[in-house]
Amino acid sequence: MTRWAMVADLRRCVGCQTCTAACKHANATPPGVQWRRVLDIEIGNFPDVKRAFVPVGCQHCEDPPCMTVCPTKATKKRADGIVTIDYDLCIGCAYCAVACPYQARYKTERATFAYGKAAAHEAKRHDPDRLAVATKCTFCVDRIDAGLAAGQQPGVDPEATPACVNACIAQALTFGDLDDPSSNVSKLLEMNEHFRMHEELRTGPGFYYLWDRSEETGGVPALKRLVEEAMDLA
Amino acid sequence: MSYGPTPWVQRHWDLRAAANFAAGGAGSGLIVVAALSGARDAPAAVALLAGLALVAVGLFAVWLEIGRPLRALNVFFNPRTSWMSREAIAAVVLGVFVLRAAWLHATDSPGAVATGAAAALAALVFVGCQGMILRAAKGIPAWRSSATPWLIVATSLAEGAGLWWIAAAAHAQGTRTGLALFGALLCVRLFAWLAWRRSIARNARASAAMAPAGTALSVLGTALPLVLAGVAAISTSPAVVLGLAGTAGALAFGTGIAFKIALVVRGAFNQGFAIPHMPVRGKRA
Known part of the structure; x- marks a missing residue:
């Protein structure tokens, strides 16, 4: 089986919003709609202040509340874990939007453009099917499917990888197959301490956040172990 | 609009959605109370149809809110x-039973009471679904409380009873048993409100936002109507009885509607964002 997932390394993210811009470019989302956005979280009081940049968006949950509540079956979850919306079925009731604990869903009532009137590129990519219905991050599912069809590996080959991951200047975002123990995301999760947002709601997000190297498997000890394994192989 | 990390009030559902909970709930409550009151013939038919009309108004309001109204049948x-x-x-189902029961009542045909009871059951199911709609919305902590469906059902019944007494006062009808039922429903609503308030106590934003509507529900929608109903129950003047009961009904109805509107458009803070660990750059603290 395959379970596509995303990993965000909070130690690496610098909050540049390049992923947000790349997502908007790849998916032609209208103003105000950010399927991938980056929060700027600051805690504490001067001089003991900490700051984190947190990429958020659809978490492609294992048990997506948006899918359960959808009255039209427009929201579905694929076998590979990607949660999709059928724009032809959606009635735009926004029940999914209030059911999502990650505020990942949008509904745009009418066509809007950056400077009022549609620029040439906006007019070309405007999709009326996405008006007045729920929209959200798709993990760039079209890129994944096309890449797989072309024999590419999502998360490794850029053409088959979500645009936000490709664009990240700090390699803070990683995409891959959670069910493959040798995948990039599986290795990152093994070597680092991680969490998922709002875990207590038991939605099973497919979006992981790294916050420190693992005491047991990450950093220098892990490097030492890898060297030892290599020596053994040699 | 702020995009967090602190929660903000959802903007996906506005007054149109709130109208569905308000009108649909009150209409369902009226249908249930009409059945419980034992009313027959034309008064029962009118009450049932008025309740159904309110439900229809609520559904129409929410139809105005959905983005693709021409696909509305996909909702099934x-x-x-x-x-x-x-x-x-x-x-x-509610519509079918209400129309049938109203027809049987209006024509004084056998089976009217049984069909009215079936309509009342359907109304309870309908308003229960409304409560569960909110309960299933995981993104809104104040809605997903396990106490929410009970509160929605309880306030809808109280609102229905309030409407019943407004109509009773207008038509110079009503019984002391009916007043007792009204009082009981108000008490049930008060307990449901208290339980719900306790369940969301840790959610400071929602608690604060719902406090005015909750206070109104407790004082103007429960305590005052109970006093008025109590005075009406011991009064010997029919005009006083009906005047007080009608006023109590209006208060119970109005505060319930205001509370549900507040629940949808004021107290609906979303989950916001939270991270249990800050990134460690350097050594872990």
């Missing part, structure tokens, strides 16, 4: 897991 596609689909199906 997912009764297996969606309470919104179930609500839609319950509305159809």
Whole structure:
């Protein structure tokens, strides 16, 4: 089986919003709609202040509340874990939007453009099917499917990888197959301490956040172990 | 609009959605109370039809809110897991039973009471679905409380009883048993409100936002109507009885409606964002 997932390394993210811009470019989302956005979280009081940049968006949950509540079956979850919306079925009731604990869903009532009137590129990519219905991050599912069809590996080959991951200047975002123990995301999760947002709601997000190297498997000890394994192989 | 990390009030559902909970709930409550009151013939038919009309108004309001109204029938596609689909199906069943019961009552035909009871059951299911719609909205902590469905059902019944007494006062009808039932429903609503308030106590934003509507529900919608109903119960003047009961009904109805509107458009803070660990750059603290 395959379970596509995303990993965000909070130690690496610098909050540049390049992923947000790349997502908007790849998916032609209208103003105000950010399927991938980056929060700027600051805690504490001067001089003991900490700051984190947190990429958020659809978490492609294992048990997506948006899918359960959808009255039209427009929201579905694929076998590979990607949660999709059928724009032809959606009635735009926004029940999914209030059911999502990650505020990942949008509904745009009418066509809007950056400077009022549609620029040439906006007019070309405007999709009326996405008006007045729920929209959200798709993990760039079209890129994944096309890449797989072309024999590419999502998360490794850029053409088959979500645009936000490709664009990240700090390699803070990683995409891959959670069910493959040798995948990039599986290795990152093994070597680092991680969490998922709002875990207590038991939605099973497919979006992981790294916050420190693992005491047991990450950093220098892990490097030492890898060297030892290599020596053994040699 | 702020994009967090602190929660903000959802903007996906506005007054139109709130109108569905308000009108649909009150209408369902009226249908249930009409059945419980034992009313027959024309008064029962009128009450049932008025309740159904309110339900229809609520559904029309929410139809105005959906983005693709011409696809509205798709709402029936997912009764297996969606309470919104179930609500839609319950509305159809409710409509059939109410129309049938109203016809039987209006023509003084046998089976009117039994069909009215079936309509009342359908109304309870309908308003229960409304409560579960909110309960299933995981993104809104104040809605997903396990106490929410009970509160929605309880306040809808109290609002229905309030409407019943407004109509009773207008038509110079009503019984002391009916007043007792009204008082009991008000008490049930008060307990449901207290339980719900306790369940969301840790959610400071929602608690604060709902406090005015909750206070109004407790004082103007419960305590004062109970006093008025109590005075009406011991009064010997029919005009005083009906005047007090009608006023109590209006208060119970109005505060319930205001509370549900507040629940949808004021107290609906979303989950916001939270991270249990800050990134460690350098050594872990």
